[in-house]
Amino acid sequence: MAMAAVTHLQLLSPHSFSCSIHQQQTNYSSFPFLNSLSLPPPFANSSLFLDHQSHKSSHFSHGRCFWATLSGQKRFQGFRRCVAELAAGTVLRKSPRDTNVLVVGSTGYIGKFVVREVLKRGYNVIAVARERSGIGGNFDKEQTLAEFGGAAVCFADVTDLNSFKAALEAQGSQIDVVVSCLASRTGGVKDSWKIDYEATKNSLEAGLAMGASHFVLLSAICVQKPLLEFQKAKLRFESELQACDKISWSIVRPTAFFKSLGGQVETVKAGSPYVMFGDGKLSACKPISEADLASFIADCIHDQDKVNRVLPVGGPGKAYTPLEQGELLFRTMGKKPRCIKVPIEIMDFAISILDFLVRFFPSLEDAAEFGKIGRYYAAESMLVLDPKTGKYDADGTPSYGTDTLEAFFEKVVREGMAGQELGDQAVF
Template identity: 75%
Template sequence: MYIGALANGFIIHTPKVRIHRPNNNLLHSNFINQMQMKSNPYALPTKQRIKPFFFYASATPSSLETSKPSFRSKNPKDINILIVGSTGYIGNFVVKELVKRGFNVIAVAREKSGIRGKFSKEDALQQLNGAKVTFSDVTQLDSLEKTLNDLGVSIDVVVSCLASRNGGVKDSWLIDYEATKNSLIAGRNHGASHFVLLSAICVQKPLLEFQRAKLKFEAELIDSGLTYSIVRPTAFFKSLGGQVELVKTGKPYVMFGDGKLCACKPISEPDLASFIADCVMGEDKINQVLPIGGPGKALTPLEQGEMLFSLVGKEPKFIKVPIQIMDFAIGVLDFLVKIFPSLEDAAEFGKIGRYYAAESMLILDPETGEYNDEKTPSYGNDTLEEFFQRVLREGMAGQELGEQTIF
C-alpha cells in the first residue's frame, strides 16, 4: 500500500528486536470487536473515545501450533510459501528475500499489476524471478481456490503483503480485509498452518478506514486456529523521499506546523523484507504482534529536512503549513460528501493526510498515551541518511510514490 502520509512526501512500509509484553488480554478479538460501528460492521464509532491498540505480546503459547509435525522441521526447499501481494512494493522485496533463503515460493499476482495496472504478466514473471508465479484474483475466493487447486501442491505458510492501493473506503475493505481474508481461507484449505501478515503500526490508533479494515482482519486471524505473526512496520524509506529532488534543486522543504508534530523510525524495504522472512521460521515470533522500525532514533520532519539540506550542502529553507488548513479542507469535504456521496474517497484522502501529518509512527505507550521512541523496536542496518544519499545520486526511479501524494 502506498498511502502513508500525504504530507512530507509520505505515501500515505541483525540488531535483536525488543518485544514488550503488556497484558495479554488486550489481544483478545473481543477487545477489537468493541470498536466496530453498529451501523457499519466494518467501522469504528465516530463519537466513541478511541483506545490505542497495544498488541506487543503473544496471544497464545506456541504449543498451540497444530499437532501434526511442524513445517519448521523441513528443509527450506521443501517448504511451500504462498505470498499474496507479491507485486506490491514490499511484496516484491519479500519474494526476493524468501527465494534467497531457499524456500519454494508461490507468488500470486494480478494479470495487470503495479500502479494503475501498468505491468503485464511478462513483467510480473520477470519481477518475481525465482518464484513460481501464478495469476489470480485475490478479491474472489473462488478464483484463488481454483488457482491453488490447479497447482496441486499443499501450502505450509501464507505471507500476505496485500494493502489498499489508495486508502479509499471501498478499496480498503476490498483489499485490507476481504482479499486478505480470502488468502487466509484458501491457504488454510490447502494445508497452511502459519500466516504472516504485513499490517501497519498506525492501527494502534484507528481513525481511518484502512486501519479499521486491517484490525478486523487481525482479529479474525488471531481467532483462526492458525499460528500467526502480525508485522506492524513504521514508515518506509520511499515514503520519506518525495522532497529529495525539490531540495536538491534549491526548493524549500515543506512540513506541517513546526515540523515536530510527528516522528518515525523508518525502515528500509530490504530490512523489512528480512524481518518478515524471519517470521516464517522464527519460533520466537509465533503468535506475536510485532511493531518494528529501523535503526537509530526517531526523526521528525524537521530533522529529515535538515538532514537533506546538509547532504546537498545548502542552507535550510522551510515552508511551514498550518495544520488547520487540512482541518478546514476535511470539514468542507465531510459536508460535501453528504450531498455528493461520490466524494467519499476524497474526504478519506484528506483524513489520511491529516493523520500522517500529526501522528507519529511509533509505539503508543499504554501508560502515558504518548508515542514512545525508545519502546519502538529496531531492526536492520540501513539508515535514512544512506537512502537520501542514494536518491540524490540515482533519483527515485522504480520507487514511484503511488496514487496519493501532495508534495
C-alpha cells in the same frame, strides 16, 4: 464426558490420532468436542499432552515444548490452538527447500522484496499476482514472470475467493506458510475494505484450504490508533486472524517506509523549500527500508519466537521528526536548510469542508478520506503507542536492519527516486 487428569494425544498422520486417559487408549470419536477437529499436516511422530487439573498443557515435538491454557468452555478452541501451534512448530523446523511459501501482494512495493528475500533463503515460493500489475497496471504477465524468476507465479484475483482457490489448486502444491503483503492501493474507503480486509481474509481461507499452518501478515503500526478506514479494515482482519484456532500467525507492524519520506527530494533538489506542518515536531518515525522489512518478514517464516505475536518494527537509528528529516536532506545535499511551516489547521478546515460536501455528493467520500490520511500522518507518530501513557515511545519501538535514512537520502539525491515511486499512493 468431562476430561480430567492427563490426556495423551498421539498424532499419527495428518488426519488421524489416538488418545489415552489414565493410560487407557480410546478413539477420538468418544469425545464430541473433537469430532469436528481438522488437523493440518504434517504431524508424524508428534505428541500433545493436555493437563486440565493444572490448567496448562504442553505438546512435545522433536524435543520442543510449548504451553497453553485449557479450561471450561474454551476447551475446544484451546485444543485447536495447541494443534495449530504444533503444526506451526513442525513447519518452522522444516528445511527451506521443503517449505512452500505463498506470497500474496507479491507485486506491491514491499511484496517484490519479500519474494526475492524468501527465494534467496531457499524456500519454494508461489507468488500470487494479477494479470496486469504494478503502478497503473503497467506490468503484464510476461514481465511479472521475468520479475520473479525462480518462483512459481499464480495469476489470480484475490478478491474472488472461489477463483483464487481454484487457481491455487491448479498449482498442485500444498501451502505451508502464507505471507500477505496486500494493502489498499489508494486508502479509499471501499478499496480499503475490499483489499485490507476482504482480500486478505480470502488469502487466509485459501491458505487453510491448501494446508497452511502459519500466516505472516504485513500490517501497519498506525493501526494502534485507528481513525482511518484502511486502519479499521486492517485491525478487523488482525482480530479475526488472532481468534482463528486453525492456524498460527505473526503480525508485522512496520513504521514508515523510506519512500514515504522521499516525496520532496526532487523538489528540494530543484531549489524549493522543504514543507512541513506545524512546527515540524508534531510527529516522528523510525523509517525502515524495503529490504530490511522484507528480511524481517522472512524471519517470521522460521523464527519460533515470532509465532502468535504482534511485532512492531522500525529501522536502525533514532526517530526523526519532519523538521529533522528536512535538515538531514539539506545536509546531504550540502545546502542550507529552507523550510516552510504550514499550520495544520488548514488541513482541518479543508477536511471539514469535504466532510460537509460528502453529505450531498457521495462521490467525494474518498477525497475526504485522503485528506484525513494526510492529516493523520502529519500529526501522528509512526512509533509504538504506550497504552498506559497514551504517548508514542521512540525507545520502545524495536529497531531492525542496517539501512539508515541518511544512506537512503544520499542514494536518492545521487540517483533519483527510481523504484521508489509513490504511484497510486501518492497521497501518503
